[in-house]
Amino acid sequence: MSKEKSSRKPTLFEVAARAGVSEITASRALRGSNVVTPETLQKVQEAAASLGYLRNRLAGALAGGPSNQVGVILPSLSNIVFPDVLKGLEDRLEHAGFHPVLGISNYDPQQEEQLIRNLLSWRPAGLVIAPSGMTDASRAMLSGADLPVVEIMDIDTDPVDMAVGMSHRGAGLAMARHLIARGYRRLAYVGHDIAHDHRAAARLDGFRRGLTEAGLTLAGCVTLSEPSSVALGRRGLHMLLQDGGTPPDLVYFSNDDMAVGGVFHCMAAGISLPDQLAIAGFNGLEIGQSLPVALTTTASHRTLIGETAAGCILKRLSGEDTARMTDVGFSLVEGGTS
Amino acid sequence: MSKEKSSRKPTLFEVAARAGVSEITASRALRGSNVVTPETLQKVQEAAASLGYLRNRLAGALAGGPSNQVGVILPSLSNIVFPDVLKGLEDRLEHAGFHPVLGISNYDPQQEEQLIRNLLSWRPAGLVIAPSGMTDASRAMLSGADLPVVEIMDIDTDPVDMAVGMSHRGAGLAMARHLIARGYRRLAYVGHDIAHDHRAAARLDGFRRGLTEAGLTLAGCVTLSEPSSVALGRRGLHMLLQDGGTPPDLVYFSNDDMAVGGVFHCMAAGISLPDQLAIAGFNGLEIGQSLPVALTTTASHRTLIGETAAGCILKRLSGEDTARMTDVGFSLVEGGTS
DNA sequence: CTGAAAGCGCTAACAT
């Protein structure tokens, strides 16, 4: 009606003016400082509401106020695993008024480095990363950044700051020992692209070690360089079994998606579980446990990893001490497929 | 060694000094402006590198530079659906150097409103939201914020700015028509908590309309007020079938997770698909298509929704025109379960 | 409990 559109948003200055106080008092009131009088608080809140004031945290953070953003770098969102972790993170962060700022590295160290640089440039309060082969530059940025950093998923590494996760090698080893104790002797493996997924590779490594301990070797191995999926597991098992020779008595899959595919192949091919063939996976996904015959697997505590990582960030920010390493562990799930 | 730790990060000023140019020139160089001489560019880059300079986008954005953050509000991460959408979003955004800042509303309008306020206070370049019953205040903030806003998933609504998605009501209707055309007459429904998931409710609504068109009514209906899951679908079907009377010839599930549970129940209970009972779901998840018998379902284009929404934001930011409504459609998938 | 001053680190707008 008059000069400009009301597009320029009201600033703290206008709120303060309307409430008849100084900028800083308005600022304190709006941030819930407990030094302001109830009356001033009320006046300021009213002024803010009537103007439709929206806090500008860019300015706040630049002026030295706290940031409530936490950088989060994950390798992928395609598999339910990382959304589960993210869920745990988000949940804890949101309760504390924080937000994840997300980056996906696609398992690529270069992209990862770029993401770190990008996210750090927003001066987040902390950073959570599921590493995919961090470069030296990545490590340098993280250690120089002077903020809490949590490396998640795997704890078989030496973290820059903190780590939360489980031992994937240990999980593979434990599964091998368990299965061997149950009497299986011809153990085979079907996996997805291990070149990129180094945690899957670590599990296989541990599994192999378990076999070695018992004087065994892998009775068959199919790895396909594609992302894991139910269809891939199905195909992988089919390939494994086609290849003549004495068939294995058990197949360890790189994860539950793959293993469920294996179960489906057996159903379709009339292979009875676990008599003719046993199957084991990794992750403890809901789908595996809801199968007509529950899947033998290792439950990873994905959401807990996210929650714990968020907790580490928040704790550190509030000045508390935090553990350098947190092992959330894993649990063997004895289903009907073995 | 000397006074303070080098903890205070180098600023543009120091980079400029070291390169022997002014701050603004250093700024231009580092942002890749094409008005700087190659030599100065090089000098500045070297200076920045040798100092370990890390851009501060807080300051940049406050000073009027662009933000590369995009607020993203989703109701949940538990079901693979929203991670799929997020994946599409992230992918497109990342290619443009943008990052999603995430908030999860848990299907709660109040939380949603709070999230909008929070995210907007960071002055993001745009906002993408899968609405969960936006309040008036929410709408007011979004329309007053003067940034591109995309409401995703459903297009049966009147968006504040733009909308990208599909008609859930239409999907339910199409499925009903399809199934009736195929000869089914006793169609039942098994669903999860429809009170919160209004898109599932819309599908059921459309489905019912399809029945009405054909002079039919639902031959049975079980809804359980829990989040959807395979286990819940299994339980739901069990409940539906227990309840005496003439059994249905088809069950429409609220989504694929639920439907897969239904399929598992049939496998376990020795109900042959689709002769004794047919099953249909919604979403077109990988798991449903990898079942020994592929699931009849409606494929929703989730990742495409995310990509398209991101595209809308980016287009608008670059000044291009964008459609108010984008219907990414859906496709019927005729599997073996019907 | 409230305020005044100073500046966070950068970039748009003009110069030159």
Place this chain on the structure above:
DNA sequence: ATGTTAGCGCTTTCAG
């Protein structure tokens, strides 16, 4: 092609 000037909107000191 480069520099100067002035803020962006807020919060941290430090005073009262």
